[in-house]
Amino acid sequence: MINYPRSDKTGAARLIPSWKLVLGSLLTLAVIGAGAFAAAVFLLPVPKPNDVAIAETTKVMYDDGKKEIGRIGDVRRTSVTLDEVPEHVQYAVLAAEDRDFYDHGGFSVGAIFRAVWNNLTGGSTQGGSTITQQYVKNAYLSQDQTWSRKVNELVLSVKLETIESKDEILENYLNTIYFGRGAYGIEAAAEVFFGKSASKLTMEEGAALAAMIQAPANYEPTLYKDALVDRWYYVMDGMVEKGWLSQQERQQADFPKFKKPPNANQLSGQNGYIIEAVKREMLEEGWTEAELSGGGLTIVTTINRKSQKAAVAAVEASGPEFETKRLRIGLAAVRPGSGEILAIYGGEDYLENQLDNALQARAQGGSTFKAFTLAAAIEEGFGLDSIWNGSSPATVDGYTLQNFGNASYGSVSLLSATTNSINTAYVDAESTVGVKESIDAAERLGLPQDTPGIEPNLTFVLGSSSPRAIDMASSFSTFAARGRAADPTILREVIVDSGDVNYQIDPNRGKRVFDQDTMDTVNYALQSVVNSGTGTRASWTGRPAAGKTGTADESKSAWFVGYTPQISAAVMMTKSNKKGEPVSLNGTGGVGNVTGGSFPAAIWASFINGALEGEEMESFVPPGGTIPTEGPSESPSQSPSAEPEPSPSEPVIPSQSPSGQPTLPPTEEPVPTPNNGGVPEQEGVPPQGRNSVAPAPSG
Known part of the structure; x- marks a missing residue:
C-alpha cells in the first residue's frame, strides 16, 4: 500500500515523498516503458523493402512546363x-x-x-x-x-x-x-x-x-x-x-x-548549369537528395526557352573569336519585380567546366557599383544637376585617384559623371553622401551582404567588391521594377508525384525598398550611359535601355549590367592564367583595351534583341520634375534644373602632365577621350559577327 501523503510525518513534510516511493515510482515507469517498447517491437510488422515505392527520376522543365530541360537522378x-x-x-x-x-x-x-x-x-x-x-x-x-x-x-x-x-x-x-x-x-x-x-x-x-x-x-x-x-x-x-x-x-x-x-547528353551545354542550380536551390529549400533523385518530382523552372537560346546565341555572335584561352563569360538575366531567373550562360559546356560563370563565379564589379552610390545620392536629395569634382588626379579624404587615361573634367554634374563614368566625381559624391549609405543602398537593391570585398571605405563606389553576375542582374532589376526587389530564384513550380502542386512562385513577390521617384531619376541617369556614354553599344537594341559599364584595374574583369522595363541582365568577362589567377583581358578578340563597353555591352545588346524579339517595346517612366543636360551650378544642388533630355557635357581635354599614379587600389572605369586624343570614337553599328567589336577607349 502506498504511504502518501505520509502518515508518519506532520505538516508540510507529509507531502514530501520518501526515497522508497520515488525509487519505486521510477522503477515502475521504467518497467512500463520497457514493456511498452518490447510490445511495440513484438507487434510492429516490418514491411518488405519491395513494398517501398519505386523511385522515379525528377523532371526539370522550362517555364512553360511543357519542354523538358533534363532530369535529376536517373x-x-x-x-x-x-x-x-x-x-x-x-x-x-x-x-x-x-x-x-x-x-x-x-x-x-x-x-x-x-x-x-x-x-x-x-x-x-x-x-x-x-x-x-x-x-x-x-x-x-x-x-x-x-x-x-x-x-x-x-x-x-x-x-x-x-x-x-x-x-x-x-x-x-x-x-x-x-x-x-x-x-x-x-x-x-x-x-x-x-x-x-x-x-x-x-x-x-x-x-x-x-x-x-x-x-x-x-x-x-x-x-x-x-x-x-x-x-x-x-x-x-x-x-x-x-x-x-x-x-x-x-x-x-x-x-x-x-x-x-x-548523362552527357542532358548535361551538355547550358543544361548542366541549369540542373545544378535547380538542385542547389531545392536543397536550400529543405528537400532531400533522395527526394530529388528518386521522388518523381516535376520541377518547372523560371528559365524561358527563348531567352535561354538568346543568351547562348549572344555570346556566340558578339563574344570574342580569338585569344580566348581560359576566357570566362557569364550572363544572368532576371525578370524585374519577381526575381525569376530567365536565362543563364554559365560557360561553353558544363561537361568541360562545372563552375557556373553566371551563378557562382565572381569578379570585381568595377564602375557598375557607381549605380549604387547614384541611388543613395538621389535618395539623400542630391539632384542630377549637383556638382562634383571630376578633376584628375584628385585626393578625397586621403585617397589619391585618377580617371581613366587621367582625363580631367573639372566640375561636373552627377548626370555627366554617370554618363561618362568619372571616377573622381563619384568618389567625391560617395564621400559626401556616405559610404555606409552607398552600401545600404546596394544591399537593399539586392547585392548580397556577404559579397566578398564589401568594406566601408571609398573604394566601394569603384567596385572593389566581387559579386556574381546574378547578383548584379538582380540588383539592377530593382531599378527596372521602380524600387521593388526580389531575391533571384530558378524555381517556378514544384509538382509532387501525386500531381499536387507543392510550391508555386508568387509573381508579385517583390518588396518595395526604394520609392518610385528615386528609381525613375536613377533610370533616367543610367539611360544616358547607353544613349551617349560609356555603354553606347547597348543602344544597338533600339529599345529604351539603361545600364552601367564596369572595368576592373588592368582590365582583369569587364562588365555590362543593363535593363529594359521587361528584363535585367548582367554580362561578366574574366580571364585567368594556368594557375587560375586573374589576368588582363586586353588583347582578347584582337581588342587592345577590353572594357565593359566593348564585348560585354555588345553581348548584352545581342541578348536583349533575341530575348525580346517580337515583344512590345516598353519605355521607362520619366522622373518627376525636370532634369539637367549639364551641371549648371558651382555647388551641389538639391533640386533638378530645367532641361528635359540627357545630353551630358563633353569632357575637357585630359591634362598633358598628370602627376603620379593612383594609390587607390580598386577598379577604374575607362571613359571616352576626345578624338584629338588619337583614339577614334566608336560608332553604334550593330554586330555582324563574333569579332565585331573594334578597340575602343570607352568602357
Missing part, C-alpha cells in the same frame, strides 16, 4: 550479395557510418553522445544514426523529421536486429543507400563513379565511395574534391583505428580518379 540500382562486395569496401562503409555496427543492437547510445559532443566542440561533423537506423529510414519510412518517425525508426531498428543477421542488414544497406549521380547501392555507385563492378573496387575507391554517403551532393568529386579528400582521409583513419587497415597502407594510398558525370 535511378540506378543493381543488388549484389555481401560476398560480392570486397571486405575492404565493407570496412570503409563501417568506418564512415557506423564503426560499432557489429556491437550494438540497432541503435547506439554511445554514437549519439559522440555525435553531439563532436558537433558541439567543433570536431568532425557526425550523425548519431546507426547503419540499421539509416537502412530502416531509407527502406521503410519517410524522410520527415518528426518525433513519430524517429520512434518508429528506433522500434523498427531493434525489431529488424531480431529477425535479420548483421550481414543481412549490411547487405540490404549497401544495396539501398544513395551515393550521388542517381546511383542507389554499391554496385551502381561503382559503375557510375569508377566504371567497374563493386567486386573490383580497390580500397582507395571503396573509401572514396564510403566518404560520399554522408552528403553526396557536398562531396561530388567534380565540384568539391577538397572536401571529399578530407572525408576520405577520415574514413581511412577510422579503418586504421579499428584495425582494418595498416598505417603503412593508409600512408601509401592515392586518391582515386573518378569518371566524368553520366
Whole structure:
C-alpha cells in the first residue's frame, strides 16, 4: 500500500515523498516503458523493402512546363550479395557510418553522445544514426523529421536486429543507400563513379565511395574534391583505428580518379548549369537528395526557352573569336519585380567546366557599383544637376585617384559623371553622401551582404567588391521594377508525384525598398550611359535601355549590367592564367583595351534583341520634375534644373602632365577621350559577327 501523503510525518513534510516511493515510482515507469517498447517491437510488422515505392527520376522543365530541360537522378540500382562486395569496401562503409555496427543492437547510445559532443566542440561533423537506423529510414519510412518517425525508426531498428543477421542488414544497406549521380547501392555507385563492378573496387575507391554517403551532393568529386579528400582521409583513419587497415597502407594510398558525370547528353551545354542550380536551390529549400533523385518530382523552372537560346546565341555572335584561352563569360538575366531567373550562360559546356560563370563565379564589379552610390545620392536629395569634382588626379579624404587615361573634367554634374563614368566625381559624391549609405543602398537593391570585398571605405563606389553576375542582374532589376526587389530564384513550380502542386512562385513577390521617384531619376541617369556614354553599344537594341559599364584595374574583369522595363541582365568577362589567377583581358578578340563597353555591352545588346524579339517595346517612366543636360551650378544642388533630355557635357581635354599614379587600389572605369586624343570614337553599328567589336577607349 502506498504511504502518501505520509502518515508518519506532520505538516508540510507529509507531502514530501520518501526515497522508497520515488525509487519505486521510477522503477515502475521504467518497467512500463520497457514493456511498452518490447510490445511495440513484438507487434510492429516490418514491411518488405519491395513494398517501398519505386523511385522515379525528377523532371526539370522550362517555364512553360511543357519542354523538358533534363532530369535529376536517373535511378540506378543493381543488388549484389555481401560476398560480392570486397571486405575492404565493407570496412570503409563501417568506418564512415557506423564503426560499432557489429556491437550494438540497432541503435547506439554511445554514437549519439559522440555525435553531439563532436558537433558541439567543433570536431568532425557526425550523425548519431546507426547503419540499421539509416537502412530502416531509407527502406521503410519517410524522410520527415518528426518525433513519430524517429520512434518508429528506433522500434523498427531493434525489431529488424531480431529477425535479420548483421550481414543481412549490411547487405540490404549497401544495396539501398544513395551515393550521388542517381546511383542507389554499391554496385551502381561503382559503375557510375569508377566504371567497374563493386567486386573490383580497390580500397582507395571503396573509401572514396564510403566518404560520399554522408552528403553526396557536398562531396561530388567534380565540384568539391577538397572536401571529399578530407572525408576520405577520415574514413581511412577510422579503418586504421579499428584495425582494418595498416598505417603503412593508409600512408601509401592515392586518391582515386573518378569518371566524368553520366548523362552527357542532358548535361551538355547550358543544361548542366541549369540542373545544378535547380538542385542547389531545392536543397536550400529543405528537400532531400533522395527526394530529388528518386521522388518523381516535376520541377518547372523560371528559365524561358527563348531567352535561354538568346543568351547562348549572344555570346556566340558578339563574344570574342580569338585569344580566348581560359576566357570566362557569364550572363544572368532576371525578370524585374519577381526575381525569376530567365536565362543563364554559365560557360561553353558544363561537361568541360562545372563552375557556373553566371551563378557562382565572381569578379570585381568595377564602375557598375557607381549605380549604387547614384541611388543613395538621389535618395539623400542630391539632384542630377549637383556638382562634383571630376578633376584628375584628385585626393578625397586621403585617397589619391585618377580617371581613366587621367582625363580631367573639372566640375561636373552627377548626370555627366554617370554618363561618362568619372571616377573622381563619384568618389567625391560617395564621400559626401556616405559610404555606409552607398552600401545600404546596394544591399537593399539586392547585392548580397556577404559579397566578398564589401568594406566601408571609398573604394566601394569603384567596385572593389566581387559579386556574381546574378547578383548584379538582380540588383539592377530593382531599378527596372521602380524600387521593388526580389531575391533571384530558378524555381517556378514544384509538382509532387501525386500531381499536387507543392510550391508555386508568387509573381508579385517583390518588396518595395526604394520609392518610385528615386528609381525613375536613377533610370533616367543610367539611360544616358547607353544613349551617349560609356555603354553606347547597348543602344544597338533600339529599345529604351539603361545600364552601367564596369572595368576592373588592368582590365582583369569587364562588365555590362543593363535593363529594359521587361528584363535585367548582367554580362561578366574574366580571364585567368594556368594557375587560375586573374589576368588582363586586353588583347582578347584582337581588342587592345577590353572594357565593359566593348564585348560585354555588345553581348548584352545581342541578348536583349533575341530575348525580346517580337515583344512590345516598353519605355521607362520619366522622373518627376525636370532634369539637367549639364551641371549648371558651382555647388551641389538639391533640386533638378530645367532641361528635359540627357545630353551630358563633353569632357575637357585630359591634362598633358598628370602627376603620379593612383594609390587607390580598386577598379577604374575607362571613359571616352576626345578624338584629338588619337583614339577614334566608336560608332553604334550593330554586330555582324563574333569579332565585331573594334578597340575602343570607352568602357
